[in-house]
Amino acid sequence: MLNSYSIRKFKNKAAYVLCLCCVVIAVVPLASILFEVIARGASQLSIQFLTSNGLEGGIGPAIQGTLILIGLTSLIGVPIGILSGVYLAEFGDNKYASTMRTINDILTEFPSIVVGITAFSIIVIGVTGSFSPLAGAIALSFMMIPIVARTTEEALKLVLNSIREASLALGAHQWKTILRVVLPAARQGLVTGTLLAVARIAGETAPILLTILGNSYFFQGFNQPMDALPLRIFLNSRQPSPEVQAQAWGAALVLILIVLALNIVVRIATKGRFKR
Amino acid sequence: MDTTEKMKTENLNAWFGPKQALKEITLSIKANVVTAIIGPSGCGKSTFIRTLNRMHELVPEARISGQVLLDGQNIYADEVDPVQIRRRVGMVFQKPNPFPTMSIYDNVAAGLKLAGAKKGQALDEIVQKSLQQATLWDEVKDDLRKPGTSISGGQQQRLCIARALAVNPEVILMDEPCSALDPIATAKIETLIRQLAENYTVVIVTHNMQQAARVSDFTAFFYLGKLIEYGETNALFENPKSELTEKYITGKFG
Numbered sequence: 391m392l393n394s395y396s397i398r399k400f401k402n403k404a405a406y407v408l409c410l411c412c413v414v415i416a417v418v419p420l421a422s423i424l425f426e427v428i429a430r431g432a433s434q435l436s437i438q439f440l441t442s443n444g445l446e447g448g449i450g451p452a453i454q455g456t457l458i459l460i461g462l463t464s465l466i467g468v469p470i471g472i473l474s475g476v477y478l479a480e481f482g483d484n485k486y487a488s489t490m491r492t493i494n495d496i497l498t499e500f501p502s503i504v505v506g507i508t509a510f511s512i513i514v515i516g517v518t519g520s521f522s523p524l525a526g527a528i529a530l531s532f533m534m535i536p537i538v539a540r541t542t543e544e545a546l547k548l549v550l551n552s553i554r555e556a557s558l559a560l561g562a563h564q565w566k567t568i569l570r571v572v573l574p575a576a577r578q579g580l581v582t583g584t585l586l587a588v589a590r591i592a593g594e595t596a597p598i599l600l601t602i603l604g605n606s607y608f609f610q611g612f613n614q615p616m617d618a619l620p621l622r623i624f625l626n627s628r629q630p631s632p633e634v635q636a637q638a639w640g641a642a643l644v645l646i647l648i649v650l651a652l653n654i655v656v657r658i659a660t661k662g663r664f665k666r
Numbered sequence: 667m668d669t670t671e672k673m674k675t676e677n678l679n680a681w682f683g684p685k686q687a688l689k690e691i692t693l694s695i696k697a698n699v700v701t702a703i704i705g706p707s708g709c710g711k712s713t714f715i716r717t718l719n720r721m722h723e724l725v726p727e728a729r730i731s732g733q734v735l736l737d738g739q740n741i742y743a744d745e746v747d748p749v750q751i752r753r754r755v756g757m758v759f760q761k762p763n764p765f766p767t768m769s770i771y772d773n774v775a776a777g778l779k780l781a782g783a784k785k786g787q788a789l790d791e792i793v794q795k796s797l798q799q800a801t802l803w804d805e806v807k808d809d810l811r812k813p814g815t816s817i818s819g820g821q822q823q824r825l826c827i828a829r830a831l832a833v834n835p836e837v838i839l840m841d842e843p844c845s846a847l848d849p850i851a852t853a854k855i856e857t858l859i860r861q862l863a864e865n866y867t868v869v870i871v872t873h874n875m876q877q878a879a880r881v882s883d884f885t886a887f888f889y890l891g892k893l894i895e896y897g898e899t900n901a902l903f904e905n906p907k908s909e910l911t912e913k914y915i916t917g918k919f920g
Contacts (some may be wrong), residue, residue: 483726550763552759552761552763553763553765553766555721555724555757555759555763556759556763556764556765556826556829557765557776557780558721558724558752559719559721559752559756559757559759559830560752560753560756560776560777560780560829560830560833561749561750561751561752561753561754561777561780561781561833562749562776562777562780562781563749563780566780567780570779570780571765571767571776571780574767575765575766575767577767
């Protein structure tokens with residue numbers, strides 16, 4: 391009779407190696423992207439490149455535009471997203487909420503070009519009459535809200551019900567319970583969700599392509615076309631000149647660094663007093 | 667024992683969706699004594715005390731009929747704000763549940779802060795007094811800024827009792843407060859319960875009959891959602907009127 395223990399050991403080993411291979415396969419493209427961006431982009435970085443405008447071969451307006459877009463979009467998207475998540479988690483035990491949840495899930499996966507063209511036809515043509523940071527931020531917040539709402543709902547559901555009951559049993563109103571007890575307990579989840587959404591919208595190209603258009607100059611006003619890093623990467627990489635293409639790589643590296651820096655800063659700033 | 671009535675239920679029925687958990691409970695709870703609710707699992711004892719501060723209705727599809735009187739006033743009357751009731755009728759839960767994001771101090775102050783109280787000496791005094799009443803002050807007085815979840819389970823439960831006391835309730839409901847604790851921590855809580863009865867009306871749910879016998883003045887025996895027997899604890903344990911009660915307290919079922 392075959393030694394069943396050695397067979398099992400072999401199976402165990404085989405499954406382990408298979409898993410490991412898959413991890414490597416998953417990581418290789420990611421690492422190669424990072425490597426490529428750093429290798430090609432790092433040489434571009436200089437004060438002049440980061441601060442001068444497009445006509446002088448810099449990406450200053452794009453960096454500024456991306457920061458403005460992140461700020462404006464978060465201003466619109468984070469409050470709406472978190473409040474939607476609160477509704478879904480705390481009052482979501484009805485059929486309206488489950489319908490909303492489904493719609494929200496679909497929106498999370500919505501093709502971004504569709505969001506862009508919708509924002510273009512409604513806001514750029516219909517409301518503001520021009521390409522603008524405002525139109526871009528509204529388009530991006532369409533993408534941000536569902537992500538924030540979903541992660542907020544998940545984070546709030548992880549808060550133990552006994553904590554809510556403890557607060558209500560002290561005679562606290564429900565809104566105070568949510569605001570002062572439930573949301574703080576879910577803070578890490580909320581921060582993670584918001585950062586995920588910021589990282590996602592910071593790199594979105596399609597919606598801003600059709601809403602902010604691009605600009606070689608620094609911020610001109612909330613009703614004027616503006617530049618942004620993804621847009622700069624997209625536009626410059628399509629140019630024939632190797633110099634301009636190299637700028638796209640530099641812009642790509644800066645975009646990655648901005649998202650990374652935001653992550654670190656926000657995590658430190660919102661770190662709770664107590665580890666859970 | 668000569669005591670006045672603090673709370674009373676009249677023909678109280680409670681449901682979870684279609685399932686009836688309490689049937690026609692009429693029970694008078696005396697002021698400044700400890701009333702124990704005993705009975706086998708699923709007999710409705712937790713449901714019963716959760717109707718006494720309107721926590722029952724927080725469960726989706728939960729509802730009640732009948733009356734619950736607090737000082738003669740029906741707490742389920744239309745004009746009554748459940749929030750006000752919960753400030754007068756506090757609750758301690760089965761598992762210690764301090765607020766995880768708050769310090770020991772803030773946990774005790776939470777009820778008052780959530781009701782809008784400001785920081786200051788007055789609040790400090792209430793926190794100290796509540797922790798002293800919960801016999802926890804000496805153990806935590808140097809660690810008030812540490813997380814409420816950093817102390818032991820028994821200490822956490824006394825912290826939860828202090829938190830309930832800080833809002834100065836009239837009645838304190840305890841839902842199996844020792845079931846997650848070791849015997850030493852349990853003994854401390856039991857001593858504390860006896861002390862609390864000097865100033866508060868205490869209703870405690872317990873599945874531990876010895877505990878009911880040790881801490882309570884009155885005992886109510888629930889079975890299958892009905893009140894089977896209610897009376898002074900000594901009388902009920904020594905001379906039960908109902909055969910069912912006798913079987914339960916002698917361990918023949920449950």
